[in-house]
Amino acid sequence: MPDRDAVLALAMPMQGGLRITALTAAARAQGIEKGQLVADAMALYPALDVRDADFASDRAALKRLASWCGRYTPWTAADADGLGAEPDGIFMDMTGCAHLFGGEEALAQDLVTRFARLCIQARIAIASTPGTAWALARFGGKRISVLPAGQEEKALASLPVAALRLDDEAVGGLARLGLKHVGDLYGRARAPLTARFGGAVSLRLDEALGYAAEPISPARPLVPYRARLLFAEGITRIEDVETAVKQLADELCVLLERYHKGARQMELALFRVDGEATFLRAGTSAPSRLPAHLARLFHEKLQRNSDDFDAGFGIEAMSLSALVVDPLAPTQKGMTGEAEKERDIAGLMDRLCNRLGAQRVTRLQPHASHLPEHASRHVAVLSGNKLVPPHDWRVAAFRQDDGSVARPLRMLAAPELIEVVAEIPEGPPRRFRWRRVLYQVARAEGPERIAPEWWRTERDRTRDYYRVEDSDGRRFWLYRDGLYDRDTEMPRWYIQGMFG
Amino acid sequence: MSMPDAAKADRIARLRRQIAALGVRADHAESGKTGARVVDFGMPQKGVSLPELACGALHEVQAAEYRDMSASIGFAAVLAVCCARTFPDAPILWCESAYAPFDVGRLYGSGLAAFGLDPARLILVSPASAVDLLWTMEEALRLGAFAAVFGEIDGRAPALTLTATRRLQLAAEAGGRPAFLLTGHVAHGASAAATRWGVASAPSHPALETSSLVGRACWRVTLEKSRSAFTGVAADMSARDWCVEWDARRQRLCDVPDDPARIPSPDVMLAV
Known part of the structure; x- marks a missing residue:
């Protein structure tokens, strides 16, 4: 906090030298004026504290x-x-x-x-x-x-x-x-x-x-959907803030309901006693005006930042605004409750994304590629604040007539090199060592030959895939990278996935 | 009338199982909750003997050893298919651990589709910490909008306490949907889960005995712990252990003889 009685002035170089641009009341009392040369001011009051003006x-x-x-x-x-x-x-x-x-x-x-x-x-x-x-x-x-x-x-x-x-x-x-x-x-x-x-x-x-209009452009986006709350005394506990958020959400939702709107983007403003303001934002995947849901979005944000939550000397006012709204017609509760379930899930997705980060909540998406590692992708559930619909996987089945499957349940982040002993060079492996453990192959099926996609820039080799089962019944998906004689002298083996 | 001892034990076990199953149904019918539902294993009338799994409860699946991790995932995938069938329109939430991609890999869409679990029904979450994972599971369970909620968590994680499992169990009860914790290969301490299953890989049984091809997925599952209704079953050693295989084409689980020489079908023995 600045000292009220300090004889202080700010100065910057101007015409004729350093001139005073701002000064305290105490300095003014010494007869110093704005615009005066610092040298003159110092003559009036030698102890004057002069600092650089920083506009x-x-x-x-x-x-x-x-x-x-x-x-x-x-x-x-x-x-x-x-x-x-x-x-x-x-x-x-x-x-x-x-x-x-x-x-x-x-x-x-x-x-x-x-x-x-x-x-x-x-x-x-x-x-x-x-x-x-x-x-x-x-x-x-x-x-x-x-x-x-x-x-x-x-x-x-x-x-x-x-x-x-x-x-x-x-x-x-x-x-x-x-x-x-x-x-x-x-x-x-x-x-x-x-x-x-x-x-x-x-x-x-x-x-x-008042004969000519003069609009003021506001510093922050102006919103018609806004609820505010003032406190007689500054609040500092995060629990109190959350209670207040609930109250604000209730108020905001009444407002939204009146205009048949649902919030998509919201901003919570915390005004502190010491003249600072903090703004938190949260988004929803679908327009919503459920007070509990909106409040919980901020609950997660606040909990997430609870360690560095700083109320300063207290929060004296709060406001909750819906920055972006979408039309949301009043709905009647469904007879079966299915619609509610769907909405619940959308709501949970919002909260997961808000707390964990949007890239951590994903769906699997099929991709047209021969390379197994590219055929299934993780895509974020929320993209551009919208829920991504599920993808159609029916085309991509690798089920076999005997009820076994030709693709692993799990895929390693990257294929891992293994040491393999095979009976004949082009044949299936007899045993292999992966992560320092030796596996005896009891059954093997293959090869399933997957050629590289020549139109891609990476230079892949032809792979021969084998499904193998070890003596204890564990199943792995292995491949030999490259063909003997054509691609390489000594093809290497990799493990790429595990069957259940 | 005299019966061989083994057959007698077997019969008693079967009766106990039936009683236990009846008991569960009666309990839940009284309370009138949706929790009365059990997971639909899609098993044929005869030949499958896994006890029923209550829907509004927490179940644990554990790998017998580190190398059986993928077997436990396979069995969990079967459970997921069954849950998806029990609740036809609901999605499934599956939480992966953050280090899974580098350890046991991530779920693979084409593989899941082939296995019988439509990847479109899955929502995958990979929380950065065990705390976040447990939170995610609990929130999802409370909604009661998912067919099932799966969570892969290190059994040694400090966050996985008795209280944490109790919270999950209560959330599952409240939502009426099953939760499955995949705790890896390490047994963790006290747990409030309704059941705990141990899963180990088992050699497959190809259609032709002489064939060297890889057959259907096969596991040995052990009911290691069961609270409440299945204690009668669990007390009986012979009925704690099953060898099952997954028919991905017909999407059902079948009993298979663990060791072809060991067990003829109980029905055959009773007829003696």
Whole structure:
């Protein structure tokens, strides 16, 4: 936490040398001003603590703070222009939110108090247009100003023209014309102003007075499906967070139900007392508005990260939003319960993928290849947030008339080299050694010759496969890699799979 | 009327088995749960003597030794086929251990299809840890939406405690679907499973005795442990051990003589 009484200033090289860009109240009390040369400031107060200005970090911090302000309204954005070269404010659209905090005045008070706890001296203005709020916050002279609708003209009249978010050049130009206050511009012919200063002056004036629309683009995606929860005191236990998630899910699902929607992508926002915000996301494979299911998705996420779960000094607000929704008609419960079972399975797949990772939940997919290791593939059950339907395996059977099978149940990750003794070079093995254990072959069937796929780039050899059974009844799938004389002098043997 | 001792023991065993089976049915009929269902082995009326497996329960399958791991997988695949038949529309969840691909390999689609287990019915999960695997199984069992839930886990895993198996057993009961833990070749400690099966490879019996070809898959299965209803069977040594083979074409399990010289069919003996 920064020290309130520190005599501190930030500086950066500008015209004429290092100049001060920001300073604390204590420094200002020593007579130091913004824009002063550091050398002059040091003459006033030799113990001044001067540090380098870091605008990139400032901007990042401002952005984080804007995210945190999402606890009041989803519609927040770090201001694009500040009263200098760098942004220094946050816009919040309070429309329809203020009543949740006891009115605009109370909300502003709450915000100031919270910022003060973070050692941020904020000035807050609430007005009907962003332009007026911007001006009042910077030039209003009050810590909190709440302007009733319709009084913009009056309130702005006495403020300097810089309050209209104009650049220095325009402000200077207007001053030379004797137009020092915003009120001086009222009722003036627009054409000469525009001719002289471009459209900016009229536009900014219109925006401030509400004659021109000024949309704020929110920092985070804006969603209509959102539930939020405030806590009187910051909560720190993960169990409490989960209880809150359940409550949020209930609320969100009521909202989704009303509009016949189901959530596909959700975001849980945790707003911490110390001005940080954490965002967790979870997806579903099919639109869902079952509170228990949605809550469990986050339960798994939270449990997974429970070790590095950090509530800081406590979480004071949470919100759950459905970022992506799909239509989901209200359903009647099926008579047989089959539909529910299917939905249950889809729900479980979501949760498995969320906790274990999508690549760990797979189905087997047949693939048109002669090479046995390519003929069966593991594909993720969830692809692009959709459940992959099962594949048709009927074509790929290797069942034999006597009720035995010609393909192993299990395939090794890669064929393993074995030592083989065969009676005749081209014949089946008599015994073989695999992983240092010797197996006596009692029965053997083969060869099943599988030729390499010449259109592939890898250079494979022809393989002769044998199904063998050892003296104890264990079955293996072995192959001789390459043909005698044609491919190689001494073909090698591999084990590729095991029958049950 | 006098009977040879062996035949007498055999008959008693068969009667006990019948009583045990009746007992199970009666119990579950009272409770009126779907758990009353048993796994459909697809066996013909005569000739197969494996006890019935309750659906809402946890069963363990263990390899007799390391080299029999694939035999235990084969027997588990039979169980999977039978469960798939018992619950025709439900998928099967199969959890592999993370190191399986490098040790005993991964399930192979073409092989499963040939074996009689439609790979399209399988959902495979390969959790990174035993804890995740047990969690996955429990969640899946509670749903009661899968035909069966299989889990390959190292019997020595510290996470595989009595409590863990108890949780699985309860989840299986709640969902009314069977769970199978494949614990490799190492016996783990106390378990709440309803049954534990030991599986060892057995030489196949080709159609022609003289043939050197590989016949149908064949295993020697041992009922090593049975809670509740099958204790009568388990107490009887002669009825604890079966040699069965899998007919992949007709998809059924058949008894085969373990050692052709040893056991004639019990029916024949009773007729003496």
